[in-house]
Amino acid sequence: MTNKYQHIYQIVEYPLERGYRMERVSLPNWMHLTISVVNGSKVLTVHSSIHINKSVTMYTIFSTDFTDEEIIKDLSGEISYRYL
Secondary structure, rough: EEEEEEEEEEEEEEEEHHHEEEEEOOOOEEEEEEEEEEEEEEEEEEEEOOOEEEEEEEEEEOOOOHHHHHHHHHHHHHHHHOOO
């Protein structure tokens, strides 16, 4: 089973509240994420079509106990840094 996503999460500062929140941010239309179950573990793959159709599987593997949203939140910083 593979699920497709068009968003990541970004840390947003709220000075008046003296804190931070993770807020959902849409990905560009040339990029999407998929999360698949492979051999009993979940893996996230980044798909890009900006220059060529390219897919990169992230090296981090998650237990099926993690929700897809938890996986996206955990890897959002790295996805943003590497691909945006």
